[in-house]
Amino acid sequence: xxxYYSIIRKPVILFLYFRxxxxxxxxxxxxKYSSDESEPEDDEDGKTKTxxxxxSDVEHTLESLILRVGKKSKSPVESNLEGLASVLETDxxxxxxxxxxxxxxxxxxxxxxxxxxTTLVGLLNASSFNFGGEFVEMASRMLRECLKSCExxxxxxxVRFLSDLVNCHVVESSSxxxxxSAFLNIGNLPGVRRVQSDWYVYAVLSSLxxxxxxxxxxxxxxxxxxxxxxxxxxxxxxxxxxxxxRVWSTDNPHPQEDFLECLWAQIRQLQSAHWEETLIVRPYxxxxxxxxxALQHALPPIEPNVSxxxxxxxxxxxxxxxxxxxxxxxxxxxxxxxxxxxxRYLLEEQVTQILADNHLERKVCAKxxxxxxxxxxxxxxxxxxxxxxxxxxxxxxPPYLEIAYGSLLIELCKERPTxxxxxLAQTVQLLYDRLDTMHITCIDxxxxxxxxxxxxxxxxxxxxxxxxxxxxxxxxxxxxLWFVREVLAKCLRLSYYQRVCEFLxxxxxxxxPPEPKPDxxxxxxxxxxxxPEEDIVGIAESLIMTIKAKSGIQEVVEVLKRCPKPxxxxxxPDVVTNSIAIDVFTQxxxxxxxKSISHSFSAxxxxxxxxxxxxxxxxxxxxMLKSIYDLWRHHHLMLILIVDKLVKSQIxxxxxxxxxxxxxxxxxxxxxxxxxEIMNSTLKKMNKHVLRLQTELSxxxxxLVGRAMSEVPSxxxxxxxxxxxxxxxxxxEQKNLFLIVFQRFIMVLSAMVTDTGPASNSPSWNRVVHERxxxxxxxxxxxxxxxxxxxxxxxxxxxxxxxxxxVFQQYKALRS
Amino acid sequence: MEKGQTSVALSKYxxxxxxxxxxxxxxxxxxxxxxYIGNLSFYTTEEQAYELFMKAGDVKRVVIGIDRFNKTPCxxxxxxxxxxxxxxNAMRYVNGTRLDDRxxxxxxxxxxxxxxxxxxxxxxxxxRDEYRTDYDTGRGGYGKKVDKxxxxxxxxSGSGFKxxxxxxx
Numbered sequence: 001x002x003x004y005y006s007i008i009r010k011p012v013i014l015f016l017y018f019r020x021x022x023x024x025x026x027x028x029x030x031x032k033y034s035s036d037e038s039e040p041e042d043d044e045d046g047k048t049k050t051x052x053x054x055x056s057d058v059e060h061t062l063e064s065l066i067l068r069v070g071k072k073s074k075s076p077v078e079s080n081l082e083g084l085a086s087v088l089e090t091d092x093x094x095x096x097x098x099x100x101x102x103x104x105x106x107x108x109x110x111x112x113x114x115x116x117x118t119t120l121v122g123l124l125n126a127s128s129f130n131f132g133g134e135f136v137e138m139a140s141r142m143l144r145e146c147l148k149s150c151e152x153x154x155x156x157x158x159v160r161f162l163s164d165l166v167n168c169h170v171v172e173s174s175s176x177x178x179x180x181s182a183f184l185n186i187g188n189l190p191g192v193r194r195v196q197s198d199w200y201v202y203a204v205l206s207s208l209x210x211x212x213x214x215x216x217x218x219x220x221x222x223x224x225x226x227x228x229x230x231x232x233x234x235x236x237x238x239x240x241x242x243x244x245x246r247v248w249s250t251d252n253p254h255p256q257e258d259f260l261e262c263l264w265a266q267i268r269q270l271q272s273a274h275w276e277e278t279l280i281v282r283p284y285x286x287x288x289x290x291x292x293x294a295l296q297h298a299l300p301p302i303e304p305n306v307s308x309x310x311x312x313x314x315x316x317x318x319x320x321x322x323x324x325x326x327x328x329x330x331x332x333x334x335x336x337x338x339x340x341x342x343x344r345y346l347l348e349e350q351v352t353q354i355l356a357d358n359h360l361e362r363k364v365c366a367k368x369x370x371x372x373x374x375x376x377x378x379x380x381x382x383x384x385x386x387x388x389x390x391x392x393x394x395x396x397x398p399p400y401l402e403i404a405y406g407s408l409l410i411e412l413c414k415e416r417p418t419x420x421x422x423x424l425a426q427t428v429q430l431l432y433d434r435l436d437t438m439h440i441t442c443i444d445x446x447x448x449x450x451x452x453x454x455x456x457x458x459x460x461x462x463x464x465x466x467x468x469x470x471x472x473x474x475x476x477x478x479x480x481l482w483f484v485r486e487v488l489a490k491c492l493r494l495s496y497y498q499r500v501c502e503f504l505x506x507x508x509x510x511x512x513p514p515e516p517k518p519d520x521x522x523x524x525x526x527x528x529x530x531x532p533e534e535d536i537v538g539i540a541e542s543l544i545m546t547i548k549a550k551s552g553i554q555e556v557v558e559v560l561k562r563c564p565k566p567x568x569x570x571x572x573p574d575v576v577t578n579s580i581a582i583d584v585f586t587q588x589x590x591x592x593x594x595k596s597i598s599h600s601f602s603a604x605x606x607x608x609x610x611x612x613x614x615x616x617x618x619x620x621x622x623x624m625l626k627s628i629y630d631l632w633r634h635h636h637l638m639l640i641l642i643v644d645k646l647v648k649s650q651i652x653x654x655x656x657x658x659x660x661x662x663x664x665x666x667x668x669x670x671x672x673x674x675x676x677e678i679m680n681s682t683l684k685k686m687n688k689h690v691l692r693l694q695t696e697l698s699x700x701x702x703x704l705v706g707r708a709m710s711e712v713p714s715x716x717x718x719x720x721x722x723x724x725x726x727x728x729x730x731x732x733e734q735k736n737l738f739l740i741v742f743q744r745f746i747m748v749l750s751a752m753v754t755d756t757g758p759a760s761n762s763p764s765w766n767r768v769v770h771e772r773x774x775x776x777x778x779x780x781x782x783x784x785x786x787x788x789x790x791x792x793x794x795x796x797x798x799x800x801x802x803x804x805x806x807v808f809q810q811y812k813a814l815r816s
Numbered sequence: 817m818e819k820g821q822t823s824v825a826l827s828k829y830x831x832x833x834x835x836x837x838x839x840x841x842x843x844x845x846x847x848x849x850x851x852y853i854g855n856l857s858f859y860t861t862e863e864q865a866y867e868l869f870m871k872a873g874d875v876k877r878v879v880i881g882i883d884r885f886n887k888t889p890c891x892x893x894x895x896x897x898x899x900x901x902x903x904x905n906a907m908r909y910v911n912g913t914r915l916d917d918r919x920x921x922x923x924x925x926x927x928x929x930x931x932x933x934x935x936x937x938x939x940x941x942x943x944r945d946e947y948r949t950d951y952d953t954g955r956g957g958y959g960k961k962v963d964k965x966x967x968x969x970x971x972x973s974g975s976g977f978k979x980x981x982x983x984x985x
Contacts, residue, residue, distance in 0.1 A: 360908060361823055403871040407909040452871070456914045493867045495916065596862045598877070637863050 059098050062091060066102050069120065070113030077116060078286040085123035092128055099124075100131075104138050107161045108146075108154040112353045114161055115210075119284040122168025126287075126294040132170050136162075136297045147304045150313035156203055162299060163207035166214055168284045169291045173218045175298040176211065177226060180204045184229050186306055194238060195314045195815045196306050198260055201233055205263045206349075209342050212267075213275035227271065234264060241813035244774060245319040245395050250437040254322035254339070262320045263345060270342040279346045279374070312785050316814055321390030323430060329379040336379045347380065351387045359400050359408075366411035381416070385409075385423050389431075392449060393442040396778045402445065406452045424453070432466065435479040440771040441778075444673055447483050451490030459491060459503040467507060477671055477764035486673045489513050493637045516635035520591040522584065534564055536584060543588050553609060560585055560610075579623050582614050586627035590642065597641050604645060611651045621656035626665055636674035643678055647685060654737050657682045662744040671768040680779070683741070686734050687783055693727040735787055738780070742795050745773045750801050770803060777811040788812065823911065824904045827923050833936070834926060844926040849876075849903040850896040852925040853915075856881075857954030858889050860916040868915050869895045873902020879933050885940035891955050892935075892942060894928045918954060 069084050070077065088099060106117050125132025143158035162179070165171040183204050187197035204226075208215075215223045239258050243249075246256045257265075270277060284291060326336040337343035350372065358365035374380050391398050392405045412420045431438070431446055438446070454461060469480040476482065488511060492500050497515045504512055522540035529535050543559045563581040589607060593600035604611065615621045625643065632638045646652040660666065661679055669675055700720045749769060777784065784791070796808035826845050834841045853865065865878045874897065881892035897903040903924075911922040935941040939960040948959030958966070 362909065364822070401872065401905060401909065403905075403909045406871075407913055410913060455917075458917060494864060496861070496864070596880075597866060598862060598879070601877070635863075637867055641863075641866060 055094075058091070059095060062088070062095060062099065063102050066099075066106065066120075067110075070110060070116035077281075078283050081116065081119055081123065081283055082287075085120060085127075088120075088124060089127045092124070092131055096131065096134070100135055100138050103135060104142055107139060107142065108157050111157040111160070112350065112357065114157070115164060115280065115282055115284070118161060118164040118168050118170075119282075119287065121165060122170050122284055122291045122294070123287060125168070125170045125297075126290050129295050132294070133297050136165070136171060137300065140300050140302060144302055144304070147302075150310055152199060152313075152315055156206065159203045160207045160210060163211040166211050167282065169294045169296055172296045172298050173211075173215055174222070177215065177219060177222045179299050179302055180226055181229075182302065183304075184226070184233065186304065187233055189306065191308060192306050193308075193311055193816055195311065195316065197233075198317065199314055200304070201230060202260055202263065205230070205260070205267050208267055208275075209270060209277060209346060210280060212270060216271075216275050227267075230264065234261065238813065238816065241317060241810050241816075242319065244778065244807075244810040244814060245317065247319065247321060247393055247395065247439055247442045248434060248437045249439070254325065256319045256322065257339075259318045259320055262340070265340045266342045266345045269340045277342050277346070279343050281373075311815055312782070314815075316396070316781070318394065321386065321394070323386050323389060323427065324379075324382045328426065328430075329382050334378040336382055344383075347374070347383050348387055351380075351384055355387070355391075355400075359404055362404070362408045362411045365408055366415045369412065370415050381412075381419055381423055384412070385420075385427055389427065393445050395439060395441055395775070396781070398445075402449060403452070406449055409453065410456055429465070432480065432483070435483055438479060439774075440671075440768050441775045443479055443483050444486070444676065447486040447673065448490060451487050451494060454487075454491060455494040459495070459499070463505050463508055470508075470510060475762060475764055477762060477768050479764075482671070482768075484511060485513070489636060489673065492516065514634040516638070518591055518594045518631050518638075519634065520631060521587055536563065536580060539563055540584050540588050543584065544592065547589070547592060553607065556585075556607065556610060557613075579620075582620055582623045583627045583630075585610065585614060586624050587631050590628060590631055597638065600638070600642060601645055604642075604649065604651075608649065608651070611646075611649075615651050618653070618656050618659065621652045622660045622663065625652065625657065625660040626663075629666070633669070636672075636677075640674060640677055640681065644681060644685075647682065654682050654686045654733070655740060658737060658741050658744070662741075662748065671765060671772075676772065676775075679741075683737065683776075683780060686737050687780070690727070690730045690734050693723060693730050697723040697727055734783065735790070738784060738787065739790070739795070741776065742773075742791065745769070745776075746795060746800060746804055749773070749804055770807070773804070774807055774811075777807065781811070781814070784811075785815075823908045829923060831926065841926060845924045847900065848924055848927055849898065849900045850894055850925045850927050851903055851906055851922045853893050853895055854891070854921040854923070855918055856889075856891045856893060856920060857916050857918055858891055858956060859954065860889070860893075860918075862893075864916055865893055865895060868910060869897075869906055872897075872906035872908075872910055874898050879928055881933050881935060881942070883940040884934035884936075890935040890941035891945070894925055894932070895922075896928060916954075 065084055065087070069080050073080060092099065103117060103121060106113070110117065121132065121135055125135070139158060139162060143155055143162065146152070146155035146158060162171060163176060166173050166176050183200035186192055186200045187194075212223075237260075239261075242256075242258055248256060320339075322339060324336060325339070329336045337347065351369065354368050354372070355365065358368050369375075369384050370381075372380055388405055388409065391400070392402065398405065409420070409424065413424065428450060435443060466480070466484060469478075469484045474481045476485070488500060488504070491503075492513050497513075501512060522537045524537060524541070527535065527537040532538060539559060539562050542562075543556065546555050546559050560581045563578060563584055565578050566580055589603050590600055593603035611624075615624050624646075628642055628646075629639060632642065643652070643657060647654060647657060657678065661670070661675060666675065697720065700716060700723060703716055704720060749766070791808065796805060798805065826842065830838060830841055856865075860880075862878045862880055865880075866875055869875050869878070876896045876898050878896075879894045880889050881894070882888060883890040895903075895906065897906070907922055907924075910920070912919060914920070935943075935945075937943045937946040937960065939946060941956070941960070944959075945955060946960045948955075949962055951958055957963070
C-alpha cells in the first residue's frame with residue numbers, strides 16, 4: 001500500500017487513492033465490522049448505515065496502517081512515516097479521537113518501536129498544534145493512571161515516550177525537566193520507601209539516553225542540576241539487600257552491581273561522551289526542518305501519589321548479571337560494549353524486550369533475536385546468552401518457565417549452528433569454573449538446565465574436563481561436586497541407568513548415581529525370626545498374598561492387625577496405627593506398585609481408606625513418608641511424585657511433609673536437589689490452594705457487586721460465606737506452614753555447633769542450608785510479605801544467631 | 817494470528833474413531849488439557865515422560881499407549897495436565913524437542929477414555945508402524961509391511977522378534 005506513496009507524494013492524491021481502495025477491501029471488512037458494532041437503525045434511505053460502515057472501515061484501515069508503520073518493509077521507515085502522516089493529517093478532523101486512542105495504545109503496546117511513533121506524533125503536531133496538545137494530555141493521563149494502578153512497566157514506557165517527544169518538538173524541554181524534578185523529589189517526601197523512590201529515579205535515568213543530548217543542548221544548567229540531585233540520592237542510598245540478590249558471592253571477575261548504580265555509572269559515562277550514542281534509531285532526524293518549526297506543549301503536572309499501601313507492588317531491585325566481557329568474545333568482531341557503556345544497557349533492554357514480546361513462540365523468538373539490526377555488527381549473541389542466563393539464574397523466580405529458556409536456547413542453536421553451541425559450551429565451562437562462589441539457588445537452576453540441554457544433545461560433553469570435582473579436598477556439598485552429582489541425577493531421571501553408564505567415561509565411575517531400584521525391607525532374605533508373632537517379613541508376605549488375591553480391604557486390615565507393637569508404642573491392641581504396621585503396609589503396597597507410577601497411584605487409590613486410617617496423626621504421616629523414602633530413596637522422581645500424590649489425596653498434610661524433610665532421618669539428603677523440589681512443590685501446592693479459593697471467592701463476590709443484600713439469592717450469599725470461611729482457614733494453614741518451615745530452619749542452623757549428626761560442622765553443609773533459607777525469602781516473598789511482623793516478633797528476634805538475623809534484615813531491606 | 821497462538825494451534829489430525837461431529841471434536845480440542853505424544857521409543861517409560869512434561873506444569877497422569885495384542889508399549893502416550901494453560905506450555909516448549917533421545921511431537925487430544933490407549937494398526941501397534949519403511953531401533957526395527965515382506969521372502973522377520981524380547985529394560 002505505502003509503496004505507492006514514495007512515487008506520488010501529494011497528500012490529496014494519496015488521500016483519494018486511499019479512499020478508492022475502500023470499496024475493494026470494503027466487502028469483507030464490512031461484514032466483519034458491522035457485526036462488531038450494533039446494527040444501526042435502518043434509515044428510510046439507508047444512508048446512515050452505509051456511512052457508519054464506511055467510517056468503521058476507514059478506522060480499521062487507519063489502525064492497521066499505524067500498527068504496521070514500524071515493521072520492516074521495503075521502503076525506509078522515514079518514507080513510510082511521511083506517507084502515513086500525510087494520510088492521517090487529512091483524516092484528523094474526522095477521526096481524531098480514534099487516532100489519539102490508537103497512538104496512545106502504541107505507547108505501551110509497542111515500546112520497541114517508540115521512536116517511530118514519537119516521530120509520527122511529532123509530524124502530526126507540526127501540522128496540527130491542537131492534535132499534539134490533546135495527545136500530550138492523553139499520554140500524561142495514561143501515565144498517571146499507570147502509576148495509580150501500579151503498572152510500572154507501562155508507566156516506564158510512558159515516561160520514555162514523553163521524553164522522546166522533546167526530541168520531536170512536541171514537548172517543551174523545561175516541562176520535561178520539571179517532571180523529572182518532581183520524580184526525583186519523591187525520595188524527599190515523608191514515609192516514602194527506597195523501593196518506591198528508586199523506581200522514579202530509574203524512570204528518569206533510563207529515559208536520558210534518548211533525550212540527554214537534546215536537554216544538554218537546550219537546558220544544560222538545569223540538566224546538570226538534575227544530575228547533581230541524582231548524585232546526592234546515591235550518596236545516602238542503602239544497598240544492604242544486595243547480598244540477597246547476588247548470584248556469586250564474589251566480585252571476581254565481574255562485579256555484580258546494583259541495577260540503579262550500574263545505570264547511573266552508564267549515564268555518567270554517556271554524559272562524558274557528550275550524550276552521543278549510536279544505537280537508538282531516530283527517524284525524527286529526517287524531519288528536523290519540519291519538526292523544529294512546530295510549537296511545543298507543556299506537560300501537565302504529574303503528581304504521583306506514593307502511598308505505603310502500594311509498597312508491595314513496586315518492582316524489587318535486581319543485580320546486573322555479567323558473565324562476559326570483551327575478552328570472552330571472538331577477536332574478529334567489534335568489541336563487546338563495556339559494563340558501563342550505555343550501549344550495553346540499551347542492547348540488554350532490547351534483547352529483554354524481544355524476549356518479552358515473543359517468549360510464547362520460541363521459533364519466532366529465536367528468529368527475532370538473530371534478526372536484530374546489530375546482530376552481525378557486534379557480539380550480540382553473547383549478550384543474548386548473558387541476558388537469558390541472567391533471567392534463568394536470578395535468585396528470585398525467572399520471568400518465564402525454565403523450559404522456555406531451555407527450548408529457546410535449542411532453537412538458537414538450530415538458527416545459528418556454528419555459533420550458539422560454541423557460546424553455550426563456553427558459558428557452561430565458565431559457570432562451572434565459578435561454581436565455588438555461586439549461590440545454591442543458581443547452581444540448582446544451572447544443573448537442572450544443563451541436564452535438560454544434554455538430553456537434547458545425546459548427553460555429549462567433555463566430562464573429563466571436570467575431573468577436579470572429585471578431588472579429595474571436596475566434600476559432597478562442595479559446589480562443583482554437588483553440581484555434577486545433581487546434573488547426573490537429573491540426567492538419570494530424563495533417561496535411564498544404562499544410558500548414564502554409557503555416556504559417562506570410566507574416570508567418573510565413582511559418580512554414577514545408584515540404580516533407581518526400590519529397596520524393599522521385607523524381602524524373604526531379610527527374615528529375622530521364624531516366630532510368627534514377631535516375623536514381620538511373614539506378615540508382609542501374607543499382605544502381598546491377600547492383595548494379589550483381591551480379597552478386599554477388611555482382609556488387608558486383619559493382616560495388619562497381626563503386626564507386633566514396637567516396644568515404645570503404648571496403643572491399645574485393636575488399633576492398627578502403629579509404626580510397624582505403617583511401615584509394612586506402606587512399603588509393601590508401593591513395592592507392589594513399583595512397576596510404574598500408574599501402578600503406584602492405582603495402589604494408592606485402591607487402598608485409600610487404609611492409608612487414611614494409618615495416617616491419622618502428623619506423627620504417623622511422617623512415618624509413612626519415611627517408609628516411602630526408605631523404599632525409593634534411589635529413585636528421586638518416584639519419591640517426588642508419590643509424596644505429591646499423598647498430599648493431593650489429602651492423606652498427608654503439607655505440614656507433615658515440611659516436618660519430615662527437617663527430620664533427623666533426612667539430614668543426610670537435606671541438601672540434595674530433590675529434597676528442595678519436594679519442599680518447593682509442597683509450599684507451592686499450599687499457595688495454589690489459597691489462590692484457587694481466592695479466585696473462587698472473587699468470582700462469587702462479583703455476582704454480589706452493586707446489589708443490595710435483599711436482592712441477592714440466599715444460596716449465593718451462603719456460598720460466598722462458606723468460601724470466605726474456607727479461604728480464611730486455608731490462609732491460616734498457609735501462614736502456619738511458612739512459620740513452621742522458618743522455625744525449623746532456625747533450629748537446624750542454630751544447632752550446627754552442637755549437632756552430632758552426619759553433616760555437623762561441615763561448612764559447606766552450613767552454607768547450603770543458609771542459602772536455602774535465603775531462597776525461601778526470595779521465591780515466596782509475595783506470600784511472606786503479609787507475615788513480616790509476625791516473623792519479626794516470633795522468630796527472627798534479635799537474640800538468634802547473627803547470620804540468620806542478617807538474612808531477615810536483608811530481606812526486609814529489599815522493600816525498605 | 818494472535819500473538820502466541822501458532823504453537824498451540826490445532827493440527828489437521830482428527831480422530832476418525834471419535835463419537836460425535838467434527839464440531840464436537842474441535843470444541844473438545846480447544847478446551848482440552850490432554851496431549852497426545854507421538855514418536856516415542858517403545859522403551860520410554862512413564863517416569864521419563866513425567867520428568868520432561870512436569871517442566872511445563874503439574875501433570876495429572878500419563879497413559880502409555882500399548883499394542884492391543886501383546887500389551888507392550890507401542891510408541892505413543894497421553895499426558896494430561898490439570899489446567900489447559902500448562903498443556904499449552906507443553907505445546908510451546910516440549911513439542912519438537914527430545915525425549916529419550918528422540919524428537920517427539922505433541923498434539924491436542926480430546927481426552928483419555930479407556931480404550932484409547934491401544935494402537936489401531938492391523939498388527940496391534942500404531943498405524944504409522946504398519947507402513948513405515950525405515951529401520952528404527954526404538955520402534956521395533958522395520959515397519960510391519962517391510963517385516964512381512966522380509967518374512968515372505970526369507971522366512972525371517974527383520975526386527976520385530978528382537979524388539980519384544982528387549983522391551984523391559
